[in-house]
Amino acid sequence: MQLKPTLTKLVIPAALILSATSFATAQELRRPAQHNANHENLLAMQKSVSSEIKLQETLDYMDGIFREEEMPENDLYETYKNDQTVNPYRNLEVPATANIDVSDFCMPTMGYVTSPYGYRRRFRRFHKGIDLKVQIGDTIRAAFSGYVRLTKFERRGYGYYVILTHNDGFETIYGHLSKFLVEPGEFVKAGTPIALGGNTGRSTGPHLHFETRYMGCAINPSAIFDFENKTTHTDVYTFNKDNYTKARNYSPRQTVSSKKSKATASSAKRGTVGTYKVRKGDTLDKIARRNGTTVAKLRRLNGIENDKLSIGQKIKLK
Structure with missing residues (x-):
């Protein structure tokens, strides 16, 4: 005699179903529409800063500003x-x-x-x-x-x-x-x-x-x-x-x-050493530029550790 398998119907109480539905709704955490809009305005719609601002473009822009400031007015020109x-x-x-x-x-x-x-x-x-x-x-x-x-x-x-x-x-x-x-x-x-x-x-x-x-x-x-x-x-x-x-x-x-x-x-x-006498307003950079040399070379020739100069000071040029 064979026994036929029987299916047992599972009965879930209505209260338990209601509880599960409430849990799923809570997990969705939907924000109010106004909050969503504010969030998009602050973050979602912003463009990538790295793609909009490049270092070279910034330097070129600033260089243009400084160049305009340096350009003297010259009516005759x-x-x-x-x-x-x-x-x-x-x-x-x-x-x-x-x-x-x-x-x-x-x-x-x-x-x-x-x-x-x-x-x-x-x-x-x-x-x-x-x-x-x-x-x-x-x-x-x-x-x-x-x-x-x-x-x-x-x-x-x-x-x-x-x-x-x-x-x-x-x-x-x-x-x-x-x-x-x-x-x-x-x-x-x-x-x-x-x-x-x-x-x-x-x-x-x-x-x-x-x-x-x-x-x-x-x-x-x-x-x-x-x-x-x-x-x-x-x-x-x-x-x-x-x-x-x-x-x-x-x-x-x-x-x-x-x-x-x-x-x-x-x-x-024959190797005569040229010198320069420091005047008011002189800097190592100005002296180097005027005499076709570099600040590093002037420091080395004259044993200068900083850029402080004295009026009347003699600077070796070569």
């Missing part, structure tokens, strides 16, 4: 920035005197003077600048901060040349270049590479033709610079209609002839 001539101020009246700030400067090149400012009997013409020795490809730097007004080529004159305008009417010219490193309208700081040295145009050998002008008047660069000591005579140059063609004749180390310049270069080749 705005007026004549599209003028393609060397002297756009020829129809303006030149003031009898003017003070020009030359405290923040850089030597355009560290080469010695090969030809001074003044009349050249050999060529029967007036030399409106100073020639500085360079090799083709040497870096040429902005003597002062300012705007690039013109980059141009002149086959029978300057060759490739750059004109920078620094403040109202004061400009510097760099001639016989081999390559431009800047473009018209660009703002550059003192010491910025603007070109490479060359032998283009009316030139008998590689050199930099360097001019300093105020409203078209070709100032003797030696009235502003002491080329032998690679510095400016004073922080402010006073332009005067009566004597702007003259060098600073009270400077004991004035470079007034190519003969003396060559003697200076010869001394340098």
Whole structure:
């Protein structure tokens, strides 16, 4: 006799079913609609910060702000920035005197003077600048901060040349270049590479033709610079209609002839140590930039552990 299996019906009390249903509802933890909306506004809808802000973009933005702050207002530059001539101020009246700030400067090149400012009997013409020795490809730097007004080529004159305008009417010219490193309208700081040295145009050998002008008047660069000591005579140059063609004749180390310049270069080749006398406002960074060297080298040569300098202190340059 076989026994058939029987199924026993499980009866669950209604109270137990109600309890389980209540537990499931509690586990869902549904938030009020308003709370959900606030939560989305605060977190869910925010974009990834890392994808929106990049370090380089931030640095470029800040650099742009600082550059705008450094750019000086220059009404004459705005007026004549599209003028393609060397002297756009020829129809303006030149003031009898003017003070020009030359405290923040850089030597355009560290080469010695090969030809001074003044009349050249050999060529029967007036030399409106100073020639500085360079090799083709040497870096040429902005003597002062300012705007690039013109980059141009002149086959029978300057060759490739750059004109920078620094403040109202004061400009510097760099001639016989081999390559431009800047473009018209660009703002550059003192010491910025603007070109490479060359032998283009009316030139008998590689050199930099360097001019300093105020409203078209070709100032003797030696009235502003002491080329032998690679510095400016004073922080402010006073332009005067009566004597702007003259060098600073009270400077004991004035470079007034190519003969003396060559003697200076010869001394340098024999190992003469150059020095710089600290002036008010000087820092190691400024001294290094003006003299084509580095802060680290100046510290090493002079045993300087910090950046504190004393007025009158002599700094070895090499």
